[in-house]
Amino acid sequence: MKNNFYYIVIIIIGLVISLVAFIGIKFTENIEAKYWLPRGLNIVEIAGFFMLLMNGSFIKTKYFRIAQGIVALILIGALIKILHWEFYGVTGNLILTISFLGIMATYFLSFLKKPIKKRLDYLKLAWVLTRYSIGTLIFLHMISREYDIIPTILIWLAILGYCIQEYKNKRLFE
Secondary structure: OOOHHHHHHHHHHHHHHHHHHHHHHHHOOOOHHHHHHHHHHHHHHHHHHHHHHHHOOHHHOHHHHHHHHHHHHHHHHHHHHHHOOOOHHHHHHHHHHHHHHHHHHHHHHHHHHOOOOOHHHHHHHHHHHHHHHHHHHHHOOOOOHHHHHHHHHHHHHHHHHHHHHHHHOOOOOO
16 A cells, blocks of 8 residues: 555545534634634645655656755744844845745746656646745735635646546556
C-alpha cells in the first residue's frame, strides 16, 4: 500500500473539519466554527501538497535542492521576525519576500525543464505561484486574507485530478 492512503485519510479529516465548521457557521451562533474552518482547509492543503510532492518528479531534480536552501532562508527570516531582533523589520521582511520569490522562480524553472507537461503540472505551477505571491502580499499587508482561498481551490483541483488519475490507473492505494 502506498503512503497515499495516509494522505487521503488526513485530507478527508480536514474536509470533515471544514464541513462541520461551515455548517456550524451557517446554522448556529458558534464562534469556534469560524476558527476551525480555515484550519480544516489548511490541513487539506498541507496534506495534499505533501502527497503531490512525494509522488511527483520535482524531488528528483536539482531544483529541489535549491528549493531546500530557499526554505532554510524562509526559516531564518521567520526566526528573525519571531525573535523581534532590532533589525527585524527590514531584514526579516526582505529575507522572506526574496525567499518566496525564489521558491516561485525555482519551481517555474523546474516546470520549464519538464519535457511533457500535463494538466496536473499546470495546476501545481498555478498553485505554487498563487500560494507564494498571495502569501507574500498578505504577509506584507497589501491584500486581505480573503484572497487566500484561491490557492486552496487550486490545490483541491490538483488533488482531485491526481486522485482521479491514479484511481483510473488502479495505482491510488498500491
